[in-house]
Amino acid sequence: MNVLVLNSGSSSVKFQFMRMEDEGLLAKGIVEKIGSSDAIVTYQPEGRNKIREIREVLNHSVAIEIVLNLLLSPHHGVIKQKSEIGGIGHRVVHGGEDFSESVLITDKVRAAIQRCIQFAPLHNPHNLKGIEACEKLLPGIPQVGVFDTAFHQTIPPKAYIYGLPYTLYRKLGIRRYGFHGTSHSYVARKAAEILGRPPAKLNVITCHLGNGASITAIAGGRSVDTTMGFTPLEGLVMGTRCGSIDPALVPYIMEREKLGTKEIDSIMNKNSGMLGLTETSNDMREIEQEAAHGSERHQLALEIYCHSVKKTIGAYMAELGRVDAVIFTGGIGENSRLVRRLSTAGLEGYGIVLDPGKNEGNERIISSGRVKIMVVPTNEELAIARDTQRILSALKPAAVEAEPVPAAGPAALALDDVAALLLIWAKNRRAGAAVLARKWARETGRTIGEADVTRELGRLGLSAASARKAS
Numbered sequence: 001m002n003v004l005v006l007n008s009g010s011s012s013v014k015f016q017f018m019r020m021e022d023e024g025l026l027a028k029g030i031v032e033k034i035g036s037s038d039a040i041v042t043y044q045p046e047g048r049n050k051i052r053e054i055r056e057v058l059n060h061s062v063a064i065e066i067v068l069n070l071l072l073s074p075h076h077g078v079i080k081q082k083s084e085i086g087g088i089g090h091r092v093v094h095g096g097e098d099f100s101e102s103v104l105i106t107d108k109v110r111a112a113i114q115r116c117i118q119f120a121p122l123h124n125p126h127n128l129k130g131i132e133a134c135e136k137l138l139p140g141i142p143q144v145g146v147f148d149t150a151f152h153q154t155i156p157p158k159a160y161i162y163g164l165p166y167t168l169y170r171k172l173g174i175r176r177y178g179f180h181g182t183s184h185s186y187v188a189r190k191a192a193e194i195l196g197r198p199p200a201k202l203n204v205i206t207c208h209l210g211n212g213a214s215i216t217a218i219a220g221g222r223s224v225d226t227t228m229g230f231t232p233l234e235g236l237v238m239g240t241r242c243g244s245i246d247p248a249l250v251p252y253i254m255e256r257e258k259l260g261t262k263e264i265d266s267i268m269n270k271n272s273g274m275l276g277l278t279e280t281s282n283d284m285r286e287i288e289q290e291a292a293h294g295s296e297r298h299q300l301a302l303e304i305y306c307h308s309v310k311k312t313i314g315a316y317m318a319e320l321g322r323v324d325a326v327i328f329t330g331g332i333g334e335n336s337r338l339v340r341r342l343s344t345a346g347l348e349g350y351g352i353v354l355d356p357g358k359n360e361g362n363e364r365i366i367s368s369g370r371v372k373i374m375v376v377p378t379n380e381e382l383a384i385a386r387d388t389q390r391i392l393s394a395l396k397p398a399a400v401e402a403e404p405v406p407a408a409g410p411a412a413l414a415l416d417d418v419a420a421l422l423l424i425w426a427k428n429r430r431a432g433a434a435v436l437a438r439k440w441a442r443e444t445g446r447t448i449g450e451a452d453v454t455r456e457l458g459r460l461g462l463s464a465a466s467a468r469k470a471s
Contacts, residue, residue: 001021001086001087002017002018002020002026003020003085003086003088003385003388003389004016004067004071004085004087004088004089005018005089005090005381005384006091008126008131009126010123011032011033012031012032012033013063013067013130014029015029015067016385018382018385020385020386023382023385024046026079027043027044027045027046027078028044028381029043029044029067029070031057031063031066031067033057034057034060034063035059036057037056038054038056039054039055039056039057040052040054041054041055041057045070060126061129061132061133061137064133071085086389087142087143087144087389089102089144089384090105090130090131090143090146091380092124092146092147092148093120093123093124093127094116094120094123094124094147095145095147095149095150096115096119096149096177097173098115098116098427099112099147099149099150100154100427101150101426101427102144102150102390102391103144103145103423103427104391104395104422105131105143106423108420108423113127113131119173119177119230119231120231131145142392142395144387144388144391144392146182146388147181148179148181148182149178151178151182151185151223152179152181152216152226153223154223154224155178155223155226156224159224160177162174175230176228176229176230178214178223178226178228179212179214179226179232181216181223182380182384183208183329183378184206184208184214184218184223184226185223185383186382187206187378188204188206188218189221191204191327191372192221194364194374195324195372200220200221202218202221202325203217203220203322203323204323204324204325205218205313205325205327207328207330207333208329208330208333209309209330210332210333211238211239211240212232212238212241213235213236213237213239213309213332214228214232214236215227215235215236215309215312215313215316217320225316227312233268235312236312237273237274237277237304237305237308238274239273239274239282239283240272240273240274241272241273242276243273274287277301277304278290278301284332287302288302288336303342306342306343309339310343310344310345310346314347323371324371324372325371325374326372327374328340328374328375330378333375334377340366340375341359350371351369351370351371352371352373353368353373354366354373362375391426418456420443421436421440421453421457424436424440424443433450433451433454436457437453440453
């Protein structure tokens with residue numbers, strides 16, 4: 001199966017096209033400055049020269065059409081026809097409380113993503129544009145949504161409910177959601193693979209440090225706490241985001257500086273963090289260079305950044321009780337020896353001991369103490385492609401092979417009801433037919449028999465998978 005992975009942003013579409021048999025990368029690229037006459041298209045086919053051109057790209061649909069034309073190009077393409085695309089995996093920033101894992105995109109899933117726009121107004125609308133463009137340009141090719149927030153749905157209420165009136169959670173859904181979930185999940189599993197231990201037996205702290213940054217406490221493969229909250233603004237000091245601050249500062253600054261809500265939001269999200277502290281740059285490489293040349297301001301910014309990382313590692317050690325590994329990933333986490341050194345200095349008494357030589361060599365394991373300190377490059381695109389393949393493979397017997405199922409007969413449910421059942425199954429893969437029937441009844445207000453659930457799942461080629469996961 002070949003999978004097209006899309007990350008549709010406000011003015012860009014990043015893509016990777018993967019051959020899942022060996023997880024080989026066939027092509028990758030990005031369309032930037034969408035909505036302008038001087039958009040930038042970058043395309044890199046496997047084993048060939050990179051292509052870069054400037055052209056008009058009015059919207060996301062045009063951008064994705066350009067991507068498809070490049071993949072199909074007689075000169076630069078990697079496939080001959082659209083049918084060679086087995087599935088499309090979309091990064092979706094916010095899934096709210098609706099999704100605890102990746103799902104096949106149906107009308108109800110799209111409606112749920114639409115509802116979550118209230119939580120991610122700068123991201124979900126553009127994720128939806130990518131989904132809608134693919135429906136028009138690649139009709140019949142199944143799509144999967146992979147949510148940044150899904151991995152964190154295992155966080156317990158004591159860690160996600162804020163100390164605000166509970167009615168605000170009940171009415172407005174105000175709670176900690178967490179982000180970077182796909183990355184945290186991927187590197188935790190990769191680290192377990194490197195250590196030769198099952199994820200369920202490991203407690204790890206994953207530090208995704210890039211322009212956006214977050215840390216997650218993972219117990220037995222499940223997220224139990226994370227630094228980002230209702231929005232990606234909470235938590236660590238970041239490239240341009242302030243991270244956690246005294247909430248009372250917001251009305252205070254607004255009153256003193258005569259600012260509106262959009263202006264204060266821009267200050268906290270776009271003009272704070274390392275950029276605001278240094279007043280020159282949010283690029284960690286430039287900041288480290290200026291600090292090395294004697295800039296006290298840049299040195300202070302580095303210390304503030306690493307202090308917030310170290311403080312969180314310590315807090316999550318207390319929360320987890322036992323920690324097997326601290327994992328660094330993301331552009332800064334994977335490449336900055338200095339940030340890793342400053343962020344772990346002083347933690348030797350807790351078993352976190354950095355090996356200077358291994359750290360400078362950027363090795364996978366850079367520690368000499370009881371707790372492993374690891375550098376694990378993230379690969380969110382591969383994680384999205386794997387989830388897409390897993391979900392579509394479960395549908396393959398019915399949708400692709402179309403093998404006869406004599407005992408099943410015609411559908412017992414209307415198409416909308418089948419879609420509802422499929423969505424419930426995707427969100428509750430470990431549940432048996434009886435549990436699925438009860439959940440279907442609660443959602444639709446109508447009853448369905450356990451036999452009908454089994455029959456419909458069997459007709460879709462899902463009964464074996466459902467029964468296996470329920471056992």
